[in-house]
Amino acid sequence: MAASIAPHTVGSPSKRVAIVGAGISGLSAAYTLKKAGWEPILFDVRPRAGGVLETTCIDDCLVEGGPDSYLAQKPWATSLIRELGMAGDLIGSNDEKRKTYIVRNGRLVPMPDGLLMMVPTRVMPMIGTRLLSWPAKLRMGLELLRAAPAQPRSEDVSVADFFRDHYDQEAVDYLAEPLLAGVYGGDPERMSATSVLSRFVELEREYGSLSRGVLAEKRKRAANASGNPAAGPLFRTLRKGLGTLAEQLMGAIGARHFHLGERIETLERTGGGFRLRTRTGECEAAQVVLATPAHGAAALLRTLDPPAADLLDQIRYHSSATVALLYKMSQLSRPPIGFGFLVPRRERRTMVAATYVQNKFSDRVPAGSALFRCFVGNASEEEARLRDDGALVEAILADLRWLTGLKAEPEAVRVFRWPRAMAQYEVGHAKRIKEIRERMSALPGVHLAGNAYEGIGIPDCVRTGQLAGEACLR
Numbered sequence: 001m002a003a004s005i006a007p008h009t010v011g012s013p014s015k016r017v018a019i020v021g022a023g024i025s026g027l028s029a030a031y032t033l034k035k036a037g038w039e040p041i042l043f044d045v046r047p048r049a050g051g052v053l054e055t056t057c058i059d060d061c062l063v064e065g066g067p068d069s070y071l072a073q074k075p076w077a078t079s080l081i082r083e084l085g086m087a088g089d090l091i092g093s094n095d096e097k098r099k100t101y102i103v104r105n106g107r108l109v110p111m112p113d114g115l116l117m118m119v120p121t122r123v124m125p126m127i128g129t130r131l132l133s134w135p136a137k138l139r140m141g142l143e144l145l146r147a148a149p150a151q152p153r154s155e156d157v158s159v160a161d162f163f164r165d166h167y168d169q170e171a172v173d174y175l176a177e178p179l180l181a182g183v184y185g186g187d188p189e190r191m192s193a194t195s196v197l198s199r200f201v202e203l204e205r206e207y208g209s210l211s212r213g214v215l216a217e218k219r220k221r222a223a224n225a226s227g228n229p230a231a232g233p234l235f236r237t238l239r240k241g242l243g244t245l246a247e248q249l250m251g252a253i254g255a256r257h258f259h260l261g262e263r264i265e266t267l268e269r270t271g272g273g274f275r276l277r278t279r280t281g282e283c284e285a286a287q288v289v290l291a292t293p294a295h296g297a298a299a300l301l302r303t304l305d306p307p308a309a310d311l312l313d314q315i316r317y318h319s320s321a322t323v324a325l326l327y328k329m330s331q332l333s334r335p336p337i338g339f340g341f342l343v344p345r346r347e348r349r350t351m352v353a354a355t356y357v358q359n360k361f362s363d364r365v366p367a368g369s370a371l372f373r374c375f376v377g378n379a380s381e382e383e384a385r386l387r388d389d390g391a392l393v394e395a396i397l398a399d400l401r402w403l404t405g406l407k408a409e410p411e412a413v414r415v416f417r418w419p420r421a422m423a424q425y426e427v428g429h430a431k432r433i434k435e436i437r438e439r440m441s442a443l444p445g446v447h448l449a450g451n452a453y454e455g456i457g458i459p460d461c462v463r464t465g466q467l468a469g470e471a472c473l474r
């Protein structure tokens, strides 16, 4: 008989919840349960908690291997951080230095001012930009005249189709694709407009023109905010890195609740709940939260509910990687300006984006140094060519040489790989999620959390974890 994994567990067995995956989603679920006096037991195949949240130090620089910040506008991560007593550690991005470049024909072109995501709201910067051709600019201007549709769209369409319909192919290639690739590492021809651009789909329904819709919303917000202090930073993070959020949550939940370095291999029903097996032991719990990527949840649900497993398996995942490159400022011909740059797929390079860490956040890089954090979006596409770290770094250095003329060798390099960690919200995603939720409601005691469902960013993952925890309590 397999050894029991959690012999030390205390309290009522009916309040024991096994959580598979100790990324930010699983940690948020566990913290919700712990606060209510329940007993979460977390498993993660990695030897540490946090999932893709990983902060490390390279030569006195604070380096984020996974996410480096989150959108301040979404409240759930900030509320959790405050509740954990970390409000004093919250910092914002240095928005006074916020300038992003987009590569066109091998040159860094400043992103025109007045873009809201990828929708233009100001005329002069759009006229002046070298990012788009004159026909593309004209098409963008004419979009302002688009009337509200008699019938709203009945079907989900791809982000590329949605944007081509409003603007044109250039707007897809040089605005939508690079801006979304930095978030999803995905392909706009496959991404769902309803799930990824839900706000723009609503604006289209109401106004027809996206530019007119965005401007109308901006006016409404300005009227509501009159007299209020100026808005805060666009991105937030923690002074000592997002890895400290995972550490703080682990401390609040209690280290004894964690089984790290242990993969859950199978999940089965018992008379009173569920049995989970690792290679060496087993654990019984009244309920289960699957806070793994959707493909991991599918594997565990394969025998309990094959149709749910099939639906979960349909959610594709991309692999990604970040490469941190440290230089002495004196090695660069001039100090990098702005937050960094985006490289559209049309430019056919390896790198999707680069952040100049010393500009985006304060106190991360010592004076006299420059840290480039380069993002490789869909690493799986190039997996064969870039399988080893040396080849990946060479490809990134070639991109930097081509783009910035930088010939110097970096002082330090570090590669972080994230295999199949980025969920792709493809056309039909919302319908698929509804079907998954329906199947799960017929499987009481099993709950899903993670970046595959209703938002890929950290705040959304915190929220799915909290909702899964609350569902257990109910």
Ligand SMILES: Cc1cc2nc3c(=O)[nH]c(=O)nc-3n(C[C@H](O)[C@H](O)[C@H](O)COP(=O)(O)OP(=O)(O)OC[C@H]3O[C@@H](n4cnc5c(N)ncnc54)[C@H](O)[C@@H]3O)c2cc1C
Pocket (backbone or CB within 6 Å): 020, 021, 022, 023, 024, 025, 026, 043, 044, 045, 046, 050, 051, 052, 053, 065, 066, 067, 068, 069, 070, 071, 262, 263, 264, 265, 291, 292, 293, 296, 320, 321, 322, 418, 421, 422, 449, 450, 451, 456, 457, 458, 459, 461
């Ligand atoms: C490189 C990168 C950069 C990003 N940048 C940002 C950003 O700047 N801002 C932002 O808001 N978001 C960003 N994101 C997205 C965001 O960080 C993630 O969506 C979020 O952190 C996912 O959290 P999670 O807990 O759902 O999943 P994960 O962090 O992937 O955790 C899932 C865990 O489940 C474990 N697991 C899987 N199967 C099993 C099993 N059978 N048994 C035990 N354990 C298992 C895995 O080991 C993993 O640790 C980024 C993501 C990546 C990869």
